[in-house]
Amino acid sequence: MTDQRFREAVEQYGDMVFRLAYSYLKNRADAEDVMQETLLKFYVEPREFESADHEKHWLLRVAANECKKLLRSPWRRRTDPLDEAAEAAAFDRPAQSELFRQVMALPPKYRAAVYLYYYEGYSVKETGELLGAKASTVQTWLMRARGQLKNKLKEAEA
Amino acid sequence: MMDERLYRETFSRLRASDEAKKEVLVKMNETKKTRRPLKALRAVALAAMLTLALAVTANAASNGMLFENLRVVWQNGSQIMLEDDQGNQVLVTGVYADAEMKDGKLMLTVDDEEYDITADMKENGVFSATVENAEGRAVDVSVTGSLEDWEIATSFEESGVDYNTATEQTGRVSTITKSYTTVTTGE
Incomplete structure (x- = not known):
């Protein structure tokens, strides 16, 4: 891979990988570490990707694995509530801050599935492939996430 | 129901820092350099990869490419890149596989994933599966033997690569089961 292509890839995929990693890890520093690690693996990956979709799928898969590895690692930074609050405060509208807080209160697997399904537009089956889970399991995660968000947002309104 | 549009608007604001x-x-x-301390086994694996990389550079030298003053450009759990002062680079990728008894169970480790293969080995004397490693490669793993005396063989398919093969047996120190190298000539 040329240096120029790598620079383009950082711009093209950096935020996408970061969003998935933040959804998983809820910690900016760890998510940025995962973004860098994933992109550097991409830089040295010798294979030729069949398409842009294949390339994107590979990056998200590697990022998801890096996140899972980090979640099991004793070296992982713990979530700092102030860090999360600072992220939430950066939104323009209170509705965005509220939704962000509620999504971040979900379990990590639910947050990652919600991101891939609702933001990246992957199907349930594809989301399962990316997260190493069965489609039926992802379906359950999404259903529970929707249920929890609905209840929590209602509570917040009340 | 979740407000999908609001979700997308909200998370589009989440960006990595410049x-x-x-x-x-x-x-x-x-x-x-790797930022996190390496596990002991990983250190052994990397040492083996480094040895392999040096063998590769020697081979490359015999074909007219001379590698001198090698330095480690970077390394992670399964890859190591070396570069000489001319900008020639060697990338070695390895698949780490090992098995050990833990609490009466035979646990197979492929890269960072662990699998309990006790039942398969007890009943059939063989465990065979295709697993995906951290880089997304499909790795075929086959363990044969018994709980006390086993042998692991791994393989992964990729076109145009130079394979170096070895197998891991009970009690051996070597932990690299398969690796390949990519050599890039500097300008």
């Missing part, structure tokens, strides 16, 4: 993006470009060029 500093982190600049840093990854620097890391692309600069010497990079």
